[in-house]
Amino acid sequence: MLYEIDGKPAFRIDLYDHTVAKKWKDLIISIYKGDGEDIDHTRTFFHLQTNNEIKEILIQSIKNINLFLKNEFIKLPKDIDWDSQNFYNSLHESFEKLSGDYDNPTKLIKIAPMAIKESVRNLNYCVHALEHKAYNKKIESLPLQWTKKRIKTPRIKLEKNEYELIQFKQIKNEVYLAYNELGKSYIDLWKDNLPIEYNATKNNHYIGPDIELVFSNNNDIFEKKFLTWCEKNNVNPFKKSNGIGKLPIGKIKIIDLKKLTKNSKINIIIT
Secondary structure (H helix, E strand, O other): OEEEEOOEEEEEEEEOOOHHHHHHHHHHHHHOOOOOOOEOHHHHOHHHOOHHHHHHHHHHHHHHHHHHHOOOOOOOOOOOOOOOHHHHHHHHHHHHHHHEOOOOEOHHHHHOOHHHHHHHHHHHHHHHHHHOOOOOOOOOEEEEOEOOOOOOOOOEEOOHHHHHHOEOOEOOOEEEEOOOOOOEOHHHHHHOOOOOOOOOEOOOOEEOOOEEEEOOOEOOOOOHHHHHHHHHOOOOOOOHHHOOOEOEEEEEEEOOOOOOOOOOOEEEEOO
């Protein structure tokens, strides 16, 4: 598959010869339209937004949701503490109530106009970006987010033997399945200071359209503090069936990745 950014060839994905890569390609072909809107451009390049821009998107999205629901479903404090993890956790809980599960969305998500659905999704993306300070950073990876504006965004449950493909390192220019869930992984629980019993705990057990391209090597994807958290909570982070490692599906051949902006657009050419 050839990917163009802003009308110019940027990279090509050469898939590995295993079942997960083949299923991913078949899934993409099944939902591909080739109309230039297959990728969620805004969220793929969301990390290029500034801190203030993300705050503005978040506040406006909350106003849109409250106005549509005709009540103050999400109450913002008069003086927002942008460094408060409790603030972000409460917003993420609101997102979970509004969105529902990946395969079981709420009535709101089923019937709301697209602008409101996008506001709910913004709530999730803005919270993650702000709490993990993921804005305006050096580009070390590129999360290719498939558009959520289609009627359906399918995914495929990993088979037992396919977990063996998971690894606990990342390799430069390798492509990995992204987090194709709505919830928080074990790593999110640790980062957000949430209990292991958190209701919306979901690790990655599905093949979905979203993927991640990485541009650097990392021989150990887990931080020491996370490993300490795992030991404290009786979690084996290296147990592949837990679904918190990286599952590679291919390699990228870089053609040109210069001058990426928050307004860049990606187009896929399936060959």
